[in-house]
Amino acid sequence: xxxxxxxxxxxxxxxxxxxxxxxxxxxxxxxxxxxxxxxxxxxxxxxxxxxxxxxxxxxxxxxxxxxxxxxxxxxxxxxxxxxxxxxxxxxxxxxxxxxxxxxxxxxxxxxxxxxxxxxxxxxxxxxxxxxxxxxxxxxxxxxxxxxxxxxxxxxxxxxxxxxxxxxxxxxxxxxxxxxxxxxxxxxxxxxxxxxxxxxxxxxxxxxxxxxxxxxxxxxxxxxxxxxxxxxxxxxxxxxxxxxxxxxxxxxxxxxxxxxxxxxxxxxxxxxxxxxxxxxxxxxxxxxxxxx
Amino acid sequence: xxxxxxxxxxxxxxxxxxxxxxxxxxxxxxxxxxxxxxxxxxxxxxxxxxxxxxxxxxxxxxxxxxxxxxxxxxxxxxxxxxxxxxxxxxxxxxxxxxxxxxxxxxxxxxxxxxxxxxxxxxxxxxxxxxxxxxxxxxxxxxxxxxxxxxxxxxxxxxxxxxxxxxxxxxxxxxxx
Amino acid sequence: xxxxxxxxxxxxxxxxxxxxxxxxxxxxxxxxxxxxxxxxxxxxxxxxxxxxxxxxxxxxxxxxxxxxxxxxxxxxxxxxxxxxxxxxxxxxxxxxxxxxxxxxxxxxxxxxxxxxxxxxxxxxxxxxxxxxxxxxxxxxxxxxxxxxxxxxxxxxxxxxxxxxxxxxxxxxxxxxxxxxxx
Numbered sequence: 001x002x003x004x005x006x007x008x009x010x011x012x013x014x015x016x017x018x019x020x021x022x023x024x025x026x027x028x029x030x031x032x033x034x035x036x037x038x039x040x041x042x043x044x045x046x047x048x049x050x051x052x053x054x055x056x057x058x059x060x061x062x063x064x065x066x067x068x069x070x071x072x073x074x075x076x077x078x079x080x081x082x083x084x085x086x087x088x089x090x091x092x093x094x095x096x097x098x099x100x101x102x103x104x105x106x107x108x109x110x111x112x113x114x115x116x117x118x119x120x121x122x123x124x125x126x127x128x129x130x131x132x133x134x135x136x137x138x139x140x141x142x143x144x145x146x147x148x149x150x151x152x153x154x155x156x157x158x159x160x161x162x163x164x165x166x167x168x169x170x171x172x173x174x175x176x177x178x179x180x181x182x183x184x185x186x187x188x189x190x191x192x193x194x195x196x197x198x199x200x201x202x203x204x205x206x207x208x209x210x211x212x213x214x215x216x217x218x219x220x221x222x223x224x225x226x227x228x229x230x231x232x233x234x235x236x237x238x239x240x241x242x243x244x245x246x247x248x249x250x251x252x253x254x255x256x257x258x259x260x261x262x263x264x265x266x267x268x269x270x271x272x273x274x275x276x277x278x279x280x281x282x283x284x285x286x287x288x289x290x291x
Numbered sequence: 292x293x294x295x296x297x298x299x300x301x302x303x304x305x306x307x308x309x310x311x312x313x314x315x316x317x318x319x320x321x322x323x324x325x326x327x328x329x330x331x332x333x334x335x336x337x338x339x340x341x342x343x344x345x346x347x348x349x350x351x352x353x354x355x356x357x358x359x360x361x362x363x364x365x366x367x368x369x370x371x372x373x374x375x376x377x378x379x380x381x382x383x384x385x386x387x388x389x390x391x392x393x394x395x396x397x398x399x400x401x402x403x404x405x406x407x408x409x410x411x412x413x414x415x416x417x418x419x420x421x422x423x424x425x426x427x428x429x430x431x432x433x434x435x436x437x438x439x440x441x442x443x444x445x446x447x448x449x450x451x452x453x454x455x456x457x458x459x460x461x462x463x464x465x466x467x
Numbered sequence: 468x469x470x471x472x473x474x475x476x477x478x479x480x481x482x483x484x485x486x487x488x489x490x491x492x493x494x495x496x497x498x499x500x501x502x503x504x505x506x507x508x509x510x511x512x513x514x515x516x517x518x519x520x521x522x523x524x525x526x527x528x529x530x531x532x533x534x535x536x537x538x539x540x541x542x543x544x545x546x547x548x549x550x551x552x553x554x555x556x557x558x559x560x561x562x563x564x565x566x567x568x569x570x571x572x573x574x575x576x577x578x579x580x581x582x583x584x585x586x587x588x589x590x591x592x593x594x595x596x597x598x599x600x601x602x603x604x605x606x607x608x609x610x611x612x613x614x615x616x617x618x619x620x621x622x623x624x625x626x627x628x629x630x631x632x633x634x635x636x637x638x639x640x641x642x643x644x645x646x647x648x649x
Contacts, residue, residue: 009488068298072486079480106480116480123480136483143478288478299492307496314500318507326514333521340525344532351535354542361549368556369549420574427567431560438559439566443588461555 011290012036015072018063019281022080023166024188025049027059030278031066034286044278055129063133076137076285077126078144078277080168083119086142086182090115097237114179116140137285141170142182147284148249148275149174160246160268162225164254165277169221171228173243180239181232185224187217218258225262246270251277368436376435376460384433388426394458420445423454436461572616578608584633593617595636598627605634613638 014035021028026046033041047059055063067073083105087098090109095102100117107117118140126138145163152159154176163170167188173181225246233240246268248254259270362369378394385392430437443456489497573593577583581604585596599605602624614620617638625633 010486013488071488071490074483076479108477108480110478111476118480127481134484135481137479138481139479147478284478288476289483291476303492307492311496311500311503315503315507318504322511323507323514326511326518330514330518330521333518333525337521337525337528340528340532344528344535347532347535347539351539351542354539354546358542358546358549361546361553365549365553365556368553371556372552420570424567424571427563427570430563436556436559438562440562441588441590443570443586445583445586445588447584461559 007290010072013072014040014070015074015289016066016070017282017285017289018066018073018075019078019278019285020076021078021165021278021281022049027056028278029059029062030282032282032286033070053129055133060133067134073134074136074285074289075130075134076139076281077130077135078165078281079118079122079126079138079140080165080186081119081122081126082184082186083122084117084140084142085184086114086116086140086172086179088114088178088180110143110146112178114182116142116182137288139281139284141165141168141184142172142179144277144280144284145170145172145249146179147280148273149247152247155245157245158241158243160229160243162221162246162248163251163275163277164221164248165251169224171224173228173232173238175239175241181228183224183228183231185220187220215255217252218255221254222258222261225266229266244269248272249275251275371434371436372461374434376437376462380434381437381458381460384429385426388422388429397457420452576609576612578604580604581609591640591642593636593638595634595638597634597636599624599632599634602632605632605636609636616640 012035014033016031016033018029018031021030026048028044028046030044031042032039045062047056047062050056063075067075085098085100087094087100089095089097090107090113092102094115095105095107095117104120105117106120106123107115109115118138123138127135141163145161148163149159149161154174156176158173158175158180160171160173167186169185169187171181171183171185172179229243232238232243246262248259248270250272254272259272262268262270378396382392382394385394427439430439438459438461440457440459443454445452445454447453487494570588573586573588574583577597581597581599583595583597585594587594587596599609605622605624610620610622613636618641619639620636621638622634622636625635627633
């Protein structure tokens with residue numbers, strides 16, 4: 001009873017939802033003010049990353065100012081650190097099967113039969129980073145992807161989803177409502193692009209029939225896709241039904257060539273959906289806060 | 292993070308302070324002040340009434356003392372008024388001065404008075420009237436309030452003086 | 468995670484911070500206001516209580532005063548009563564003494580030679596029956612003082628066989644009422 005009254009009152013107070021997404025070395029902050037379910041205000045700002053271990057001074061001030069202006073504020077962050085992923089199952093043995101040490105990760109299962117995890121150290125590091133400013137939600141890219149695909153129709157056949165962000169690629173394979181395979185790759189320039197073993201392996205692949213060339217990130221996306229598929233089909237852990245469809249949530253810019261390549265070489269249907277990851281983070285935080 | 296205590300906006304602080312002061316003022320003006328007014332006035336009334344009561348009390352004390360003193364001073368007289376008149380006693384009294392005493396009640400003669408009248412007839416052996424003087428003086432010390440009055444008859448026969456006079460006895464119930 | 472029968476979803480790795488309707492600053496401000504209101508109210512109640520005490524005391528005192536005043540009236544009555552009694556007694560006592568003195572005066576007047584047989588004393592008159600050896604004895608020894616006391620004085624003599632005279636002396640004082648009429 002009391003919760004209901006509180007909830008009703010909360011809905012009538014202007015609440016600001018701040019979505020923080022990092023792209024390259026820039027913090028991009030998008031804020032929305034919601035009152036009674038209606039968007040009253042929208043504003044954004046970007047800040048250059050200055051230090052490794054601290055937020056830029058002006059960004060802290062900016063965020064603090066917003067939070068003094070609005071009594072109710074929710075700060076959400078898109079997590080793009082390495083060492084995170086998603087697996088089928090939720091028990092310690094499930095984690096072990098996937099070579100993940102459960103003691104090193106923060107994880108939760110999404111009321112379904114699969115779990116999302118991230119490095120414990122990374123989560124704590126972020127908490128520390130935002131200790132002055134405050135943070136409410138940390139979203140895994142797999143949850144972002146899940147949020148997007150919930151609107152899709154579920155089919156019996158497995159579907160592969162790709163979430164393409166400026167700095168990372170998230171791949172998951174769903175059978176109906178359950179994730180059965182998940183993989184996360186960072187694509188920033190100062191990190192190792194690919195595992196050297198895998199490069200050799202790809203050399204044995206049959207030559208592409210078309211003379212399509214990929215540039216920049218698209219190469220990486222393609223390579224990560226192949227590596228994920230390989231892993232999925234070869235590893236006994238997965239059921240390995242043949243995947244016919246890919247849904248690509250594009251938060252960056254993929255070229256049509258990549259899609260053609262996938263269609264021709266991998267014989268998979270690609271559905272392209274443009275998404276605004278900033279918007280999605282905002283939406284997710286609104287949903288989670290208002291429930 | 293509640294940073295509200297660290298950076299306090301001057302304007303906000305002043306507004307909050309103003310509201311606080313207004314509320315305090317409001318409460319004092321409309322609650323405290325009338326109450327204290329009421330208190331003062333009722334205290335004033337109380338003091339006045341107290342003084343009045345005390346003065347009345349002391350007046351009563353005086354009066355009571357006055358009454359007490361009167362009662363002690365006039366003990367005998369008061370007792371005499373209260374004492375029931377018995378003809379027997381009076382005859383006995385008169386008997387100490389005279390012989391052959393008789394006392395007869397007589398109708399009141401007209402004028403209103405708080406007395407019962409008697410006719411006292413005595414005879415005395417002695418030739419001198421000293422007994423009469425003693426008798427009359429002694430009346431003032433008798434157990435009732437008694438007045439000897441005219442008419443007085445005195446006759447002397449050989450060695451006896453017969454006399455009669457009116458005795459008025461004060462009776463509280465007589466006027467009814 | 469279920470609550471209130473509805474499924475609540477968890478999307479984030481961490482739980483959100485607690486949100487307060489009022490900032491700490493506002494809360495402290497509200498506490499100050501509440502404190503002021505409470506303290507002033509307590510004070511107010513206290514003063515009201517004292518005022519009520521006074522008011523009830525006043526009622527009390529008033530009724531006491533009334534009862535005291537009525538007691539004073541009663542006491543006054545009693546005092547007046549005693550005073551009256553005293554006055555009456557004194558008058559009576561005085562009258563008795565006056566009576567005695569009159570009698571004494573009268574009998575002292577009578578010389579040895581004259582014998583009284585009958586005396587009728589009334590309020591305003593005195594009739595004496597007696598025996599005197601000579602008229603002169605009476606006139607000189609008794610008549611003069613009698614005349615000086617009474618307004619009118621008449622004596623009638625009767626000669627007896629012994630040669631003495633029986634006399635009847637009638638003496639009167641004009642009553643004060645009759646004096647006023649004149």
